[in-house]
Amino acid sequence: MRVLQVIDSLPTGGGARFVVNLALALSQKNIETDVLLLDGAETSFYKELQTSFSGKIISLTTGKRWDIRNIFRIVPYLKTYDIVHVHIFPASYFVALANIFTRNASPIIFTEHNSQNRRAVHFLFRYIEKLVYAQFKKIVCLTPAVQKFVTDHLDTDPSKLVVIENGIDIQKIVATKAYDKKDFGFGASQKLILMSARFETQKDHETLIKALALLPERFCLIFAGEGSLLNYYKKMVENFQLTSRVTFLGNRTDIFKIMKMCDFNVLSSHFEGLSLSAIEGLAAGRPFIASNVAGLDFIKDAGVLFRKGDEKELASIIKTLAEDDILYKKTAEKCLERAYEYDIKYMIDKYVALYNDLT
Known part of the structure; x- marks a missing residue:
């Protein structure tokens, strides 16, 4: 199995720490795992992954995570892996939009890391959020509270939602x-x-x-x-x-x-x-x-x-x-x-x- 983890960058924060922990642990289980970054700035988490990780770190840009061309740069990777697992906005949007332009794309999983999402309650952005979430095969919620928020605000099919709680070493x-x-x-x-x-x-x-x-x-x-x-x-x-x-x-x-x-x-x-x-x-x-x-x-x-x-x-x-x-x-x-x-x-x-x- 080949798995691609996608995130905008690896700053010091919970989402980045999660991706580093997940990628390292999957590799230790002999699951071929690579990490794709919209912005490959060499942060402390990036250097940790670079030192300990057996997979590839793919950087689409340096310092340009909002570059709209990232959508098309992502497209080839959606056909290369068995699973694409995306985390955090704006990576979630770029992957979802890339999926629209991709035939026979791999299943995409999105992990929703927060129990609140301002875009989901905004009168305009909530419709964009619904379009984005519709591109994901499964949406992982960290808690039942996160699951309830997604269900209540984005009218998501409950069968697409699964709760997997965070973990650390x-x-x-x-x-x-x-x-x-x-x-x-x-x-x-x-x-x-x-x-x-x-x-x-x-x-x-x-x-x-x-x-x-x-x-x-x-x-x-x-x-x-x-x-x-x-x-x-x-x-x-x-x-x-x-x-x-x-x-x-x-x-x-x-x-x-x-x-x-x-x-x-x-x-x-x-x-x-x-x-x-x-x-x-x-x-x-x-x-x-x-x-x-x-x-x-x-x-x-x-x-x-x-x-x-x-x-x-x-x-x-x-x-x-x-x-x-x-x-x-x-x-x-x-x-x-x-x-x-x-x-x-x-x-x-x-x-x-x-x-x-x-x-």
Whole structure:
């Protein structure tokens, strides 16, 4: 079986991490897998794939993922592989449009990564979305909530939808050795809070910044990630006079070591699909705290949920855990137990079964 994974590019983010994990795992199962990128910019994920991957990395352009000619560049590949598996907008549109121009194309699978999609609820774009989704043989939804959103807003044939939850290599994180706090200039008594997420509108860094302002001085915040709103949040930190307590690390390839160094892993967000970052946070063996929104509510009864946008509740949760060693340890243990339910081996088996059903 020959499988082609298609994504616009490999920036630091959940969708790109998903594709890298999937491609590597499929190759290890001796399934011939290649990755096609609309934009082959050499990001950290690109370099990781280049180093560890046995398949081909096909780059249509460098820095031109929106080039309309990508539609026609994709066409030949739709006949070359047994399965074409596409992820994320705009790659989904380019592949769908290429399919319209292709006779006898291979079956196309699309993984819907988010529980919300602004195009699907826009009065004009929803009709384009319906045309695009009609080109896919199967649509994989990361959670039942994602499945419901697609059904409700895009009138998709339910038989085309299948739920396959995200998964990660849990043992890789468990085996990772944490940095020492002093490696980053922190003292042993300081309590470190990490949020690893892109600085985009989907995420809610603001609530965590406001929560930090309510916590004692010994609590410090670390942000890992980049994005279009990075400078906006840097200015917010200055306005709250928290500059000495907030560290911006940018994109990191050593995020698991940082997760395990910190005392708390937090994901404050407006919505998710089924967040890889959340599963990684659970697996770090520290209390994981997240907004109570679709795509993060799966941590219930393991990690701790707070009301979206409620900085007072978030600060209270962090403070309570920090002051109760027994509760802290019990919560961390439950988080790790829940993480094992999302080991990548389960996800891969389900994708392989789906590929086999379509070939």
